[in-house]
Amino acid sequence: MPEFDTSHVKNIVLLGHSGSGKTTLTEAMLYEAGLINRRGSIDEKNTTSDYNELEQERGNTIFSKLLHTKWRGYKINIIDTPGYNDFVGEVISALRVADTGVMLLNAVMGVEVGTDIIWDYTEKFKTPMIFAVNKLDDDDADFDKTVQEARNHFGGNVTIIQYPRQQGSGFHEIIDVLRMIMYKFKDSGGKPEKLPIPDDEKEKAENLHKELIEAVASNDEALMEKYFDKGELEEDEIKDGLKKAMINHDLFPVFCLSGARNMGSGRLMGFIDNICPSANEMAPQTTMNGQKLPCDENGPACLFIYKTTSEPHVGELSFFKVFSGTIKSGMELVNETTGSAEKINQLFLVEGNKRVNTNELVAGDIGATLKLKNTHVNNTLHVKGKNIELQPIEFPSPNMTVAIENVNKGEEEKLSEALHALREEDPTMIVEFSPELKQTLIHCQGDMHLAVAKWKIEHHHKLDVKFSKPKIPYRETIRKMAESSYRHKKQSGGAGQFGEVYMRIEPWYEGMPDPKGLNVRGRDEYPLDWGGKLVYFNCIVGGAIDTRFLPSILKGVMEKMQEGPLTGSYVRDVRVCVYDGKMHPVDSNDISFKIAGLQAFRQAFKEADPQILEPVYQVEVLCPEDLTGPVMGDLQSRRALVEGISTENNFQKITAKVPLAEMHDYASSIRSITQGRAKFNMKFHEYVPVPYDLQKKLSEDYHSNLKEEVA
Ligand SMILES: Nc1nc2c(ncn2[C@@H]2O[C@H](COP(=O)(O)OP(=O)(O)OP(=O)(O)O)[C@@H](O)[C@H]2O)c(=O)[nH]1
Ligand SMILES: [Mg+2]
Known part of the structure; x- marks a missing residue:
């Protein structure tokens, strides 16, 4: 028992x-x-x-x-x-x-x-x-x-x-x-x-x-009637009324x-x-497939993992609530989410860092178990033969991103293991490798969150790491039409290479009419993984280039679009029309046309009034009224476009559009400006052109870095 x-x-x-x-x-x-x-x-x-x-x-x-x-x-x-x-x-x-x-x-x-x-x-x-x-x-x-x-x-x-x-x-x-x-x-x-x-x-x-009795009675008609009749309520009636009002969120007692x-x-x-x-x-749980699961100790055994921790000398501890039935040590359960069979070898009551063994935990109770095989936060475990999955916890999206790297070379594998462990016990920390930025990124809630991550990596995984500002995922596009041609020719012994391409490029937009003055023979549309589109027209007349080379030209264009001419960023929203060219009966091949396509695109791009785009985020800040001035001033120093201020629950809500490049240290900055009395959230809004001066600087920096790398 x-x-x-x-x-x-x-x-x-x-x-x-x-x-x-x-x-x-x-x-x-x-x-x-x-x-x-x-x-x-x-x-x-x-x-x-x-x-x-x-x-x-x-x-x-x-x-x-x-x-x-x-x-x-x-x-x-x-x-x-x-x-x-x-x-x-x-x-x-x-x-x-x-x-x-x-x-x-x-x-x-x-x-x-x-x-x-x-x-x-x-x-x-x-x-x-x-x-x-x-x-x-x-x-x-x-x-x-x-x-x-x-x-x-x-x-x-x-x-x-x-x-x-x-x-x-x-x-x-x-x-x-x-x-x-x-x-x-x-x-x-x-x-x-x-x-x-x-x-x-x-x-x-x-x-x-x-006031208290009236507040209790006002949420229940029968109680209200009785209260009016007698001017008082019995102790049990007050107790039941209070409980009901608390469950319904109708009353919040003050102690x-x-x-x-x-x-x-x-x-x-x-x-x-x-x-x-x-x-x-409390109301029974609603499972993922819409069924009700009453909290009954005689129901089917079912638990939900709300937290995991992993500490040296302890191993992975999974914290759970029993939502139905009775969990006994030694029980075999199924993880509905991962499909794994799990044995509950040990059951614990928890006292901070102490664990007390117990044999069973009834529905409604909270406890922990050690060393499950393949079980994570938000997983539901239940007796075999059932199909119960409970609603997962929705964690907040991150507020801050940094790049992380090893201090010492050769420890990359260890770092990736450490980050995996960190992510496992902290669902609010997101780790990703960005192939675009070529950086490992940590998305987290703020600088204190980051400091904890660093501490765990150093203390639990014995690794030295450093953080840096992540690169900004700029985009490149064009603002006017340009044409170019490129002839790729190589004849240095053996088989030669030959391909010549004439190309027109234009800024693409939805609903754009077909190209003027060209003979359209084919059209393909490619949504890009990084946002925006490439629209590719075949306008070649008289068989100047064999259609089998068109995919090679496209490949060359795509390659350059992945490393834009201005800053090496992804290119988006361009229409490319290949309208003429030349072939050689022997020397033309895929690689020749790929190179010609890439170079023609690169040249045309430079002539097409290229533009760097930067990501802009929608930012909402909630702060006490007396801090509105400093918060606004700080936002304005970040090239923010403040859109409005409104009152929300005694706080001022400021909404603004701010370039991501200016938000790197925002979490710590707002904390120090407001002594932690403000909160904010940000989400991606759109890509917009960067100001002229910044474009010049970004492009110069990129090219001088390239030179350094080559040198
Ligand atoms: N005077 C007074 N000080 C208190 C009282 N309760 C807590 N403190 C002090 O307030 C400080 C913060 O107390 P904590 O118990 O750490 O507060 P907390 O809510 O757990 O804080 P976090 O863990 O940061 O969320 C400590 O210095 C406590 O000694 C109280 O009733 N009276
Ligand atoms: Mg505390």
Whole structure:
């Protein structure tokens, strides 16, 4: 028999802007539940959650952590997440498996940009949410302002369950308007005394109690009627009503905390046990083929991998939630996504970096297993004979790209293995080799994300690497028609080579009429892998060139299009008409016409008013109003075309079109301009011509580099 059945397992995720106190609260919860006998702290670098060396060095959580407590007959799985925006992937994967979110608000700072970013994801997942106003012991704490800001950002459903009697260094009493009692803590925190609400707080507490009950009743007609009849609700009715309203995202209760002084975490855990939904009270999962999978411990065994880690001396650890049935150690499962058979050799409960063996985990529970053969994040594993695939986690697209290379030659293979491992445990990091730029690129969330990647490569894979600015994937095209001819002739002993081509090239656009003054005999259209098109016309009259040589000429043109004459970039949107030429009865062959085609194209291109195009991205920045000026100024220094500013949830949203060449350091720059109070996203928009001066410089740089390489 498992120690806890499905209805006694609660999964919570701790959320909030960096520094709001999630890891400190985790420590307080573990301590209160008796799982640890000494409370560690961030400053002493000894918390259960931030156990990683790099986390201790930086004083921030970087990787989400699974922990658990047992509190009055319930098991609470806690996922502590990083607040730093670069690691939002860790938050999203935790939200995929949590059934309640506890959003910490820093009572000194109020709602911060990290709170807002995470909130958007919780809305997507419809995760029931609690707001915990933390750091109430700080002399600059302002509970009312924090709650008001939360209401401005997240709506009027933010409802007070607790408020502090006094804030700052004197904070030690919390008035609870659900239970209608006061919790009074000793200086050292811990278990509070439960006292009647003092007279001078009664009126305020009663008004807030009324507001709370009305908020609960307003979401349920039967409860509303009863409340109107009797003027009060029974305890069980309030409990059920609260749970329902939280599940429907109709009510977000507010609690009070000082994680550092260990005040308020016990009551929070009690509320989680009593009111917050267990997995089987949430809507059943909808599988990829549209079926419902209820969270039932007697259903078919099925689990979902939300995270993997790979650490030296441990190996690959897969974290999962059981979405149906009961997973037992030794069980044979099938990976629906990869088709592999997997044996669950060991099952673990997790306590930060410690693993505790267990024999079974019921539906709704979260745990880990080691060394699966071919299983990755987002995979579903289930008993044989079923076909269940659960919805994957959608990770955010990257914000920043750098090129990576080895410091020492000869370690390329090792680097590629390291990057593969990195990618495996971090789905928000994308690694690719760009044949166009001839660089290995890392697309990531920001400079902190990159610093973590470097740290892992150095520490786990013992490799030295360096990052550099990636080359820009420019394109080349033409702006006017030009004609050229080229004769390729070679007669140096043996068989000769001969091919002559007359060619017209023009800028191509959709719906363009057929070429004028030429005799069109054939037309082919080639969409290019790098965007745009090549349209190729055969306009040869009188058999001047045999049609069998046309593909060779095309090959020559294509070759040059892959290494444009201006900067060696891909060429796009050109129409090529071959309209005359000459053959030699013996010496003409494919290679001759390929060379003639390439050279004719190159010459014509130079005469056709060539133009370098650069990628432009659509950029959206969200920042507090007081930072709009500096953010705009910075964008303008990046050749940005600012398109608009609007207000969105207390933030200013700036939209602009910015050339990619100017965005390389944007993630770190915006962080330093705004002290991390802004967020941005960017996506490719279009290719546009670069300014004249830049074109000149790019082309000169390219040709002088070529000369250097030759020399
Ligand atoms: N005064 C006061 N300080 C606190 C409290 N809770 C946390 N802190 C301090 O705030 C700082 C940040 O706390 P953390 O627990 O690391 O915050 P976090 O939310 O885990 O931060 P990230 O991991 O970066 O997302 C640390 O120096 C804590 O000691 C609190 O209740 N009161
Ligand atoms: Mg933390």
